Amino acid sequence: MTGNKAENAIERLMGLHPKGFDLSLDRILRLMERLGNPHLRLPPVIHIAGTNGKGSAAAFCRALLEEAGLSCHVHISPHLVRWHERFRLGARGGGKLVDDDTLADALERVAEANGGEHITVFELLTATMFVLFPEHPADVAIIEVGLGGRFDATNIIPRPATSLIMPVALDHTAWLGDRVELVAAEKAGIIKPGCPVVIGFQMQDAARDVLVETAERLECPVSVYGQDFVAFPDQGRFVYQDGDVLFDLSMPRLLGRHQLANAAAAIAAVRSAGFDIGHGAVDRAMQSVQWPARMQRLSRGDLVELAPDNSEIWLDGGHNPAAGQAVAEELAARNEIDDRPVFLIAGMIDTKDQTNYFRQFTGLVKRVFTVPVPDSDASVPNDALAARAIEAGLPAEPIHSVANALKLLSANQEPHDTAPRILICGSLYLAGAVLKENGTLPD
Structure with a gap:
């Protein structure tokens, strides 16, 4: 059973620093500088934003890469039960949630470097992720945005292998705006000039248009669900198709018709990030993927x-x-x-x-x-x-x-x-x- 040192450390930090969101990149960049800019030493990053489906997409990406024999770090938020769930450290044969001593030590170093200056706890936790991941070798880092995108603390990665944007809808309107175009513009903030972009299924054309326009303006290679890749059920099977491959797959273990689109976005993201995974690995990933509290x-x-x-x-x-x-x-x-x-x-x-x-x-x-x-x-x-x-x-x-x-x-x-x-x-x-x-x- 995981110990309590890290949880106690986080509770102390929550007593010292403001709760909630304070969207800015200045504080996290200042802290990264003091820590030696570990965010510049990450393995290739799949950076995931969106209103719905981020966690499922991260789970699919991890399953795809691990079934192909690669090791993956995974950062998610929020956690369900334990803070440790936010930090999965990659290893051959499957990653593990960070152990208590390792997390507590990283938190202590981050807090010491911050020196009590104004910062949010989410930013401290994000900084902890940026410290942990380069210290443990892995082939890929899958990093989920916390809120929005443009000013989220994870958005200091200069050149992601792929930016994946999942379905955009109204949520957190006090911070992100009360129209889907405004929310999409915030999510599009993770798109970096010239870096590949995958746009998952969008319920509203207005959201998709904002995302595509941003990617094209920044001269990014872009793949759009329904245009450059598709997914559909066929006689109890799951079919994925893009311009280069057609995969006839087992149905995803994650239930719900929406998970077909989530799985397709993850396959497209992993492929656009440069990982040429074969049919066998993709099929195994559909059967092995796990993501708690999603149906x-x-x-x-x-x-x-x-x-x-x-x-x-x-x-x-x-x-x-x-x-x-x-x-x-x-x-x-x-x-x-x-x-x-x-x-x-x-x-x-x-x-x-x-x-x-x-x-x-x-x-x-x-x-x-x-x-x-x-x-x-x-x-x-x-x-x-x-x-x-x-x-x-x-x-x-x-x-x-x-x-x-x-x-x-x-x-x-x-x-x-x-x-x-x-x-x-x-x-x-x-x-x-x-x-x-x-x-x-x-x-």
């Missing part, structure tokens, strides 16, 4: 035991309307094959568009149980969240916890009733709390 089936654990017998329990951390739409489509497809009553257990934080998230499930869900997000100051009170679900046209009631909602479903289940399909959703923070309480931690 993750919970089949065992302490919380699962509280649910009605034979329940199908899913966990998804998506938290905006576009993510809700993708999950609702997957649930609806499952109900066409195996019709069950669908219940949501939802918790959300107050920066999200709760009503429009719930609206995606209209006509599909029998009832919503709204719960607080544990240990979050930003959690929407469960009664207020229930009001948002009702506003969206769903029957809803507030309840104290996920465990209590599962117990209530069990208490109301009659012997002849069809076992329910239960989705626990609305927040990555809620998903992390569920994985911890269930005893199924990410590794």
